[in-house]
Amino acid sequence: MEDLKRIERSVLARARRAKAPADVAEIRAEVLGKKGPLGLALRSLGELPAEERPAAGQKINQLKGKIEAALDEAHARVQANARADELESGAQDVTLPGRRVVPGNPHPLRIVERDIIRALESLGFAVAHGPQVEHDWYNFEALNFPPDHPARDTQDTFFVSDAVVLRTHTSNVQIRTMVKGKPPIRILAPGMVFRHDEIDATHTPCFHQIEGLWVDDKATFADLKGVLHVFAARLFGPERKVRFRPSFFPFTEPSAEMDVSCALCGGSGKGGCRPCKGTGWIEIMGAGMVDPAVFEAVGYDPEKVQGFAFGMGLERIALLRWGVDDIRLFYENDLRFLEQFRPGDTR
């Protein structure tokens, strides 16, 4: 039984020294396994005289219980230590920018285009496209710009040939859509257009428009006003007032310009307000009822169909919205400019 004492001392000492759950498991397997010292001791009981056996067996079992308790305790201790270490070493710098693909910057003109489309889509408009290099008939004649008419002066034109021009507006899409389809028609036509303008802070020879066309058998000027007011409220805010004033476009009659009240001076125009030049109003777009001559050109009966059209320059809306002071910035595409339209993402 001297042996049992020695086993007890050595095992308990090893358990105290254990550093990791694996150490404890190793001891457990070694000491308590069939071939371990306690197993051997139990097997050697048979060599004892019968009367000594129960007492010896009891002693071995007591020792086994003691060792198991010690190992359980050691296990709990190393486990707790290990968890503490894990927590200690797992410190993270939560202020570091995240590891990610940093999203690209949308172009401000596309943001404006998207917002305009969103504002109008739910009213029943769908996006349509047409050629950018266009036959004179689609760009001018069908839109009631006769040859040799001064209205053509308002749209300085790039020519590819006598009959082929770079479209001066997106209105060619009106004509193409009407020629191909039949009412009801409600389209939005965004895209690049071209005018023979010298380049400066407010003019570029390529720019963008978006145009709307609504044709059915009953749309009136009152409907036009309603649709454009909803549009303005959605795009600029419900507090902005709108104003319609007469104007002239060959392809609409009556024709109108829509102004919204100036955001800076609240429409008062006081103090020499710059954006509205002191008028309290900012010109946003041209609009009007589709001219009967246009319907005739596309083969519609102007007595049976009617509708309205409107159009605006994306650059102008973008300039106003963000206070950009030079239109050329939109085409220079300096990343330091583009990044400004997705603010708060500089980490």
Add this chain to the structure above:
Amino acid sequence: MQIRLDWLADFIEVPPLAALADLLTRAGVEVEAVVDRAAALKGVVVAEVLEVAAHPNADRLRVCEVFDGSERARVVCGAANVAQGQKVAWAKVGAVLPAFAIEKRAIRGVDSAGMLAAKAELGLEDKSDGIWVLPADAVLGAPVVTEKTLPPALTLGITPNRPDLLSHIGVAREVAAATGKRLLAPPWRLTEKGPDCSSLCRVVIEEPAGCRRYAARVVRNLKVGPSPAWLKERLEAIGQRSINNLVDATNYVLFETGQPLHAFDLGRLGVENKLPTIKVRAPKAGEKLVTLDGVERTLDADDLIIADSQRPVALAGIMGGGDSEVSVDTTAVLLESAYFDPARVRRGARRHGLHTEASHRFERGADPGMTLKALDRCAQLLAEIAQGEVAKGVVEVAQKPEPPKEILLRSARVAQILGVKLPTETVVQLLDSLEIRCVARNDNGLRFQAPTFRPDLTREIDLIEEIARRYGYDQVPERLPDASQDYAYVPLPSTRRDDIRQALLAAGVSEVVTWGFGSPAAYEPYCAAGAAPVKIRNPLGEELSALRTSLTPGLLGVLGHNQRHGAESVRLFEIGRTFAPRQGAADEDARDRDLPQETLKVGVVLWGGRHQGRWYERGERLDFSDLAGVLENLVAGAEVGLPLVLQKATVPRMHPQAAAELKVAGKAIGSAGQLHPDVVAAAGLTGPVLSAELDLDVLEAVVAEAIRYRSLPRFPGTRRDVAVVAPRTIPAEELRAYLAANAGGALGPKVVENVRVFDVYRGKPIPATHTSLAFAIYYRLAERTLTDVEVNTAFDQAVLGLQAAFPVEVRR
């Protein structure tokens, strides 16, 4: 068009400036600017120069003591003509001159309380010689310019449909319509004297299609000299130069009545049938005319000219000729007032690159009702300001006037278009205020006659616009139209283009927008073989003369801009059209046949640090795989249901070992690669630059494969890995595809669920010519669990097969 308020007041009671501007705006006359010089110059007052002393520090400057009746101050003046006792224009501190505001400041060490102004500095003339010396009776302290001496003017933007508004009388009519005030009739009285006009000149119209009406008067014994001050001032106030009383009179009447007039020196007109003769005709072959601007013009058969008995003397309605120009020696003139055909004048003006006040009005349509009135007015002015004698009567050649056109207005139509029902009486009144008279009423509706000065009114819709304009656009109610039925049974339009845009933005690529045209030299390398870019006939310059054939040159330009401005990582895309010449089909609509081919493209350019210099970048640079990843996400974002396939290829202007053709659903959609170093260098860029261009028209047209659900696997799968060292010339995809087809061995490819490249390694100890590639093969059967033995047998076979099929070595 400049309108001076006092001039306007000759014809109508003028409301206060702000009210007038508002009234015109609401009538559709755009007020571009309000020019109120008197208000702007109110800080410039009359002062007396009490003393002039030398400047202590400058020879050319004087120090003047000035007094404006209440305040005495010292002002430094640099003008040579300043003298004691003069009344001068003192721009006091706080005054705002056209070019600058006056502040108190020291000039060469002497404080100056403002300045003594020259007329030019006040914007009253182009160039001044010294300061403005005022009359001795000028009142001290009074503003030098008042609303009376310099009335305000409006700059109006007149739309091309309203030639009638290109005159003071026309604007007065519009004001009258809005205010309800009556037009005033100025007391013009024409006194005729001497012989009949018809005994002094003759007029022949040989080209009646170009000239419906030609009227002439003769004014004799006139004295050419400077215009009276009032006339000079009025013309100058609307931006016109005063020449002499004769020229000024015709100009004045043009801006007053809108009718362009021309004065020929009667003595210089060639004689036929014993009389100086005017012929309105087409030019004869080879005829030339030197116009007033000194340019010799070869006349076109379509030009409309005024000729005398022999030679052309004017481009009708556009510009006079030098030979018959009035001069200081002129004593008798033939005054022309005519109606020339708008289209004919416009064609001529464009042909000769001329745009004059006269052609501007004739092109838009002169008022046939004004021809004689304006002629009389001009003759009367000449009598008044040039002491001319107006010969009796008018020589007039005119076609029978067209009977005034009647326009039918159906009252239901007004409500149908405007969305507001107006009583008939209101409609009649609104139109009557614009001198559009109701001449008949019946069951069909109302018949109206438009005045002669409104050539734009010919149709019912024109009247409806006038009704709306006078009723007030703001008075028309707002309503929302009903569209609920229209799209109910129609599929929504494709959003693929926007989805692609979003996928690219999410992949870290920024969108740019560039112009659709540029330099032909930049596009030529990006044309189909044998083709050239479509050219613009009248470009802004050679550098902007070709339609783009590719988005890449524009993107590289933007990349270069950003590289030069310090960017460390640039990822760009553009979605836009490219253009190529196209041979239209014979049976194609004539309006489409000549149009170039337009293709919607998306271009991508990447360069620089992989993670925009963020902490996890660790020096990694963007490479082809980043580009491939962006493009894979692009195609995934398009939701075509099929993967992007990249195939190694030789692509012009790309690195020979780093370029690919792109395919989706078996269709070629573009190419991608690392730009050839020569191309990068030629473009002045820093490389390596990755670039791709895809055809979105093709991608948008790919029909998405319908998605069918597959049940989830019920039996476990297993994975085997194999690593090989392969020559770099063998694309990984070839090895992967081999394994996908053969890894099943005797069991067939159906047991191979997937094969994925999971490691790529280049570097020691692998030779520089080789790459280590590791593949994971996923085995699984839908019906049962595969045994280890089955899988191992198949795998071992496949590895042996791989080695047999390719010059690769398996790493153990």
